[in-house]
Amino acid sequence: MNYLKRKKINISSKLLSNTSKTMILLILLICGIGLITLYSASLHVNLSFFQKVIGKQVIWMMLGSIVALLLFFVQKKILYEQAYTFYWIGLVLIILPYFFGSSSTGTSRWLSFSGINFQPSELMKIIIVIAVAKYLANSELHSTNFRVFIVPVIITLIPTAIILKQPDLGTSMILIMAVFPMLFWAGTRLFHIFIFIAPVLSIITAFNFYTFFLWVVVLILVLYFSQEKIVLIILLFLLNLSLGFTTPIMWNNLHTYQQNRILTLLDVESDPQGAGYQVIQSQVAIGSGGLMGKGIGRGTQTHLKFLPEQHTDFIFSVVGEEGGFIAVLIVLSLYFLLILLCFQTAYKIKDKFSSLVIVGLTSVILFHIVINVAMTVGLMPVTGLPLPFLSYGGSFILTCFIIVGLILNLSIEKSRY
Amino acid sequence: MIKSNNTVTPGRKNSMQIIVFLLFLVLILKLYNIQIVQHSRYVGIADANRIRVLPLEAQRGIIYDRNGEIIAENKFQYNINVIPFEFNSSANNYKVLSNIIGISEETIKKRIRNNYRGRFVPAKILEDVDFEILTKIEEHKLDLPGVLYTLEPLRSFPEGVNISHVIGYLREISKKRIENSNDFRYYQGDLIGWKGIERQYEKILRGKKGFEYIQVNALGQEVKNFHKNKVTPPIPGKDLYLTIDLGLQKYAEELLEEKQGVVIIMNPDNGQVLAMVSKPDYSPNLFSGIIAKEDWNKLRNDPAKPLYNRITQGLYPPGSIFKMLASITALEHNVVDKEQKFYCPGYYRLGRRTFRCWKKPGHGYVDMQKSIVQSCNVYYFNLIRKMDIDLWASTVELFGFGSTTGIDLPNEKSGTLPNRNFLNKKYGVKKWTEGNKLNQVIGQGDVLVSPIQLAKYISGLSTRGKMVQPHLGLRYKENKENDFIYFSPEMDSIKSISEDTWGFIKESMEKVVYAPHGTAHAAKVKGMKVYGKTGTAENPHGETHAWFIGWSENDSLKVSGICLVEHGGHGGSAAAPIIGKLFKYCRDNISY
Incomplete structure (x- = not known):
């Protein structure tokens, strides 16, 4: 109670910084565009407003705002001190669906509470950031120490592995990807990040001779200039090289069904209608939109239902089809400004924990945007990640608003010191 | 409550922001590429997605005979098609459809595969369905x-009436043909004139397909209110009138019965074919749609070759009907005069070989006219010995042998010109x-001619050298206002033969029919003068082929005819009566 009172005084004197106001404005604009898009998408549906997707989305957004407002008043201290508690609770929550979840689609992501479906892995995106931030904010640690690198990675890998098994490639990717900007921000040695990413690149590049050759050249250069112990360098080099050489051999030795199983795992949301149908229809929607778009409610791909998942994963394609390149440019610019503002805020904050949480949460938003848009234009395989503030979906909208609430909360804290 | 101070360096912050910028830049460049650079391509795909093109079949032109009797017209049948992309969306579709049309799911699958032309193009799976099935399909429209x-x-x-070798037939167009045709828009599954008139006048008879553009959603359901649907109506084919007289044609088919053979009745003055029969033939109704495989195989494997048009493609030794050519040559080049006689003992010796006359005891002394009337071989053996082979062959060529007649039927054969x-x-x-020459002069040996060439030959003899191009196409309707375009077949004439020679030939051929020893008494028709020549051609495969060629005229009418009865025996008994009866029919029913 004590904390809350003090904060109220603070808010009344200087409610929000200009940066925060701009942030809120940007988010409102994006939400507005999202609602217009959903309005268009449900234009030809004969249901009452609140039965339509747009009506539900409005309700979720209002709910989200309330949650964000509540979080705005939560003391940072609680977040910091209970970070690991949240982490354990989060772990339990993501394991629960394996036992009690509704797995009608063959995946175990959802928990049902009296008819309301809830996806605990969504919360994990936030919890991981807070837990890793707490570990990295420990002043006794020297940031260049290898421990500072490896512990957060392990903290992240455990839930990532569980979620990957659900299977939910998209969320796992978000978890692991959000940690690296935090490590980078916290001052971890680049070399440590490099040796962690190197094996992944070795495997991916191994399928093509030229890319692998190029990668080996980069590997040699980095190792040469790393000034590490010669034993470690040789060890790392040999490890990556042998990984690269054995991967194609192992892959070819797998049975086709095993290969397919892996491919399916990597491409969980892949469509039943045959090779890349969703992505092709999405590209067609966006491409046929042209510069100015077809106009709201006039997108043929959208309204004739050629575009799949148009309320959720592929909502960006609706924007592209009906609003054209201009609308797409506006949306991406708004996102870009929002991300930049968040990083700017994180940079200015004096407290390391707050700064790291903002960077982590911003990265979560950033990678959602990049992966989703890359997916809709065919740059990445379909992973089923929604677009923040635009896509329809209860759990995800709540997650986004929780992130907003936390970022605003933590960014205001600095004015007290 | 600060535990530790924010230690981030400006360098790291800036590089983070640069990375973010680069990520967004990649996305925007890709979007620029899709939306601006490749815009039109994607518009095309989007339209192809939503716009279903339904072909509207054009009616083929109707074929009439010279009097306006219908020879081939159109009827309609309902077919069931499926669009593979939508139909394959659920395995249940196969079950539902299979129940309605009573065809196994396997067969449906197979037919879709066989008729596949693309994910969004309808593939035919069932033909000629009745109304009951249509109603059921309509009821289950949403489930299907x-x-x-x-x-x-x-x-x-x-x-x-069959008239099958004149009309020909339609068959499904081959994939190769689709790729090669530029004039008309053919689609797989379309019927195209494959033989006969249907093929020859394909461009006239075939109309132009119309198209209906329907907007559909991803489930293939028609969506009307979104954008307007468009229709391009089909243009029907043009009606074609043939020179055929359907009554005469029918009678000719009846007269040939189940024999193998050929009848052609023609107007010798202009080449219009009045009747044209090649037996055995087949019912054209087998080909009304796409022919059933069993029927097709049966026709193809029949040893009597009913699909084979003997008129234009059959090559035969003409036998004695060829003898006039040697006579004409002899008269025109003064090899002998027509009073010159040769003795016929029933055979002719050349070295060690013996060439026989058909009449074993021999004809005695034979002059040129008697040689034609009684068809004496020995006379011609003697005659050809006095001639150079090329001299004789030049006359043969003059009457069009060795080259096609140009009749408006496809795949005509030219036979041989044995010079x-x-x-x-x-x-x-x-x-x-010299033995080769002896055989050739009586229409045997290396001489092979088609019946249509003989039709041109007899017309030339009857008109004193008018060499008309036999033809079946009379006129076609150019537009709705009953404006017709008439075909104008080529005309040629032989000018080098003297009137005396023509007269002698005519007189001789008249005697073939009317003289006491003539071979073609059966061709006589009351009220008309008939001129002709019989032939009985040796045939290594069995019984002789019976030939008769001739013409008939009175003040108002002139018709020529040829008849071949394969393995029919003697021309005078097997072929001449048929032509006689047909001339009689012409006398009563035909006027030009």
Whole structure:
């Protein structure tokens, strides 16, 4: 109670910084565009407003705002001190669906509470950031120490592995990807990040001779200039090289069904209608939109239902089809400004924990945007990640608003010191 | 409550922001590429997605005979098609459809595969369905995405007459043909004139397909209110009138019965074919749509070759009907005069070989006219010995042998022109002997001609050298206002033969029919003068082929005719009566 009172005084004197106001404005604009898009998408549906997707989305957004407002008043201290508690609770929550979840689609992501479906892995995106931030904010640690690198990675890998098994490639990717900007921000040695990413690149590049050759050249250069112990360098080099050489051999030795199983795992949301149908229809929607778009409610791909998942994963394609390149440019610019503002805020904050949480949460938003848009234009395989503030979906909208609430909360804290 | 101070360096912050910028830049560049650079391509795909093009079949032109009697018209049948992309969306579709149309799911699958032309193009799976099935399909429309029925025009033919080798037939167009045709828009599954008139006048008879553009959603359901649907109506084919007289044609078919053979009745003055029969033939109704496989195989494997048009493609030794050519040559080049007689003992010796006359005891002394009337071989053996082979062959060529007649039927054969060149090529220089000449002059040996060539030959004899191009096409309707375009076949004439010679030939051929020893008494028709010549051609495969060629005229009418009865025996008894009866029919029913 004590904390809350003090904060109220603070808010009344200087409610929000200009940066925060701009942030809120940007988010409102994006939400507005999202609602217009959903309005268009449900234009030809004969249901009452609140039965339509747009009506539900409005309700979720209002709910989200309330949650964000509540979080705005939560003391940072609680977040910091209970970070690991949240982490354990989060772990339990993501394991629960394996036992009690509704797995009608063959995946175990959802928990049902009296008819309301809830996806605990969504919360994990936030919890991981807070837990890793707490570990990295420990002043006794020297940031260049290898421990500072490896512990957060392990903290992240455990839930990532569980979620990957659900299977939910998209969320796992978000978890692991959000940690690296935090490590980078916290001052971890680049070399440590490099040796962690190197094996992944070795495997991916191994399928093509030229890319692998190029990668080996980069590997040699980095190792040469790393000034590490010669034993470690040789060890790392040999490890990556042998990984690269054995991967194609192992892959070819797998049975086709095993290969397919892996491919399916990597491409969980892949469509039943045959090779890349969703992505092709999405590209067609966006491409046929042209510069100015077809106009709201006039997108043929959208309204004739050629575009799949148009309320959720592929909502960006609706924007592209009906609003054209201009609308797409506006949306991406708004996102870009929002991300930049968040990083700017994180940079200015004096407290390391707050700064790291903002960077982590911003990265979560950033990678959602990049992966989703890359997916809709065919740059990445379909992973089923929604677009923040635009896509329809209860759990995800709540997650986004929780992130907003936390970022605003933590960014205001600095004015007290 | 600060535990530790924010230690981030400006460098790291800036590089983070640069990375973010680069990520967004990649996305925007890709979007620029899709939306601006490749915009039109994607518009095309989006339209192809939503716009279903339904072909509207054009009616094929109707074929009439010279009097306006229908020879081939159109009827309609309903077919069931499926659009593979939509239909394959659920395995249940197969079950539902299979129950309605009573065809196993496997067969449906197979038919879709066989008729596949693309994910969004309807593939035919069932033909000629009745109304009951259509009603059921209509009822289950919502459970059966991608199933549609189409109205297909078919050919239909009158009862009682086959006329199959004239009309030809339609068959499904081959994939190769689709790729090679530029003039008309053919689609797989379309019927195209494959033989006969249907093929020859394909461009006239075939109309132009119309198209209906329907907007559909991803489930293949029609969406009307979104954008307006468009229709391009089909243009029907043009009606074609043939020179055929259907009554005469029918009678000719009846007269030939189940024999193998040929009848052609023609107007010798202009080449209009009044009747044209090649037996055995087949019912054209087998080909009204796409022919059933069993029927097709049966026709193909029949040893009597009913699909084979003997008129234009059959090559036969003409036998004695060829003898006039030697007579004409002899008269025109003064080899002998017509009073010159040769003695016929029933055979002719050349070295060690013996060439026989058909009349074993022999004809005694024979002059030129008697040689034609009684068809004496020995006379012509003597005659050809006095001639150079090329001199004789030049007359043969003059009457059009060795080249096609130009009749408006596809795949006409040209036969042989057995001159020196030909024989040198076939046997080698100096490897052939006088014996070859002896055989040729009586229409045997290397002489092979088609019946339509003989029709041109007899017309030339009857008109004193008018060499008309036999033809079947009379006129076609250019537009709705009953404006017709008439075909104008080529005309040629032989000018080098003297009136005396023509007169002699006519007189001789008249005697073939009327003189006491003539061979073609059976061709006589009351009220008309008949001129003719019989032939009985040796045939290594069995019984002789019976030939009759001739013409008949009175003040108002002139018709020529030829008849071949394969393995029929004597021309005078097997072929001449048929032509006689047909001339009689012409006398009573035909006027030009």
